[in-house]
Amino acid sequence: MAQEYVHQPLNQEVTAIGGHYVLVQEARLPFEGREVLYLVGHAAFDTTCCGAGGGAYALVPGIILAWKDRTNSEGLPVSLVEPILDRTIQQQIRHLVQRKEVVQQVRFL
């Protein structure tokens, strides 16, 4: 099942009431003859009800089917990806991402 991924701008702070995050990197990871799109973000939680914290994390939109082949109404590039739903494959990709990046979380969109 393919779905669109709207590429978020890098190095822009996105602020919530409890903290903020910044996406700092977008990468294409070779995986079994295809490429997996993942992003790395940094976050700080400084005024949440549960306290303070933060860290680096990765997001995995999925396997790239079409790369930035259009833009949305806000002018942001849009790719077509295949979400990774299989838990075994998720685990393999999680290991690969964590070998390349220092991140505490790897989340599959």
Add this chain to the structure above:
Amino acid sequence: MATGIRDKVAIIGMGCTKFGERWEMGAEELMVEAFEEAIDDAGIDRDEVQAAWLGTCLEEVNVGKSALPLSLTLRLPKIPVTRVENYCATGTEAFRGACYAVASGAYDIALALGVEKLKDIGYGGLPNWGASAGTLTWQWMPNLTAPGAFAQLASAYAAKHGIAGNDLKRAMAHVSAKSHANAVLNPKAHLRKAVTVDQVMASPIIAYPLGLFDCCGVSDGAACAIVTTPDIARGLGKVDLVSVKALQLALSSGEEMGYNDWDGDHFLTTSKCSKMAYEEAGIANPRDEISMMEVHDCFSITELVTMEDLHISERGGAVRDIIDGFYNLDGGGIPCQPDGGLKCFGHPIGASGLRMLYEMYLQLHGRAGERQIPDPRYGLTHNLGGMPYMNVCSVTIVGRHGE
């Protein structure tokens, strides 16, 4: 036989500070700011207030004990003043005290004020209770965070209704994006910044499935209400009165955490409390009759589940209603969090219940500016203090007097 409070009490004045990181002010100045707006709005003299209720939750690191912080700050003329605390329903509890005082005939005019000032304590979140927790709290809430407990609510809800994790996550993102959009229109909101659903989805996880934008923060702020009887209000020259239709409170009995009957997917208290409130207000079909709501969105999942516990979305149907925009300001349904909610207006615990009523009051008077809802009839506010398995729930309904 009890007859309830419907139309026995009118709100004649309200005030609310800007919520946020109010480094320039202490709790006392915040109380004055909210009170001055309310007393100007009521058009009465301070000495006409006959009794007052102060709501503040974490008084040990805030205003201190007793009701003296309010009576001293406002120079109230040696009248009865009571401090109340009931977790996140504290502000509503203060309002309840003032309303019952007027409805009973004990006083003609009463004041309720809620305040919390936590930004100066040197800690980003809510402080640990420490020795003030009581003897059983550490057994009830052992080594537990609020996001952790509410994340379990989300997981239980998804499991019960067969909703895929990412579908629930996207619905929760819509909840947050909607509140952010509303807060942009509100000059008193803590955070006035629109976000997209995609930006919410790209935020880091706090406790799965709750991410950064699914959690509310901590704010400084105060809010105030002045109430009297409808007859006295009219005698003061007030027209188009806003009156109280229902005031209900429901607290956990212990069955949620003590037995296996509760499946962890919703709030038993809210479900019962809202039914009691509708009965008191004479509302038969809340989905058709409620015009607008401010609910306790401490976490996005709380707001989503509350839509069902308020008997507005059917069980398992809140996701669809949210995605369809039923709770958006311009969605044609029941706008929820028109002022931005806890997540964007902010959450100074003791003030939050009164802040919600302030928005309903502005809306009913047609004074909500860019976020004005056309011709509202009933406004509902909801607070939830504590955890899904053990909590304090309040539901208040206000509306145009006599309708």
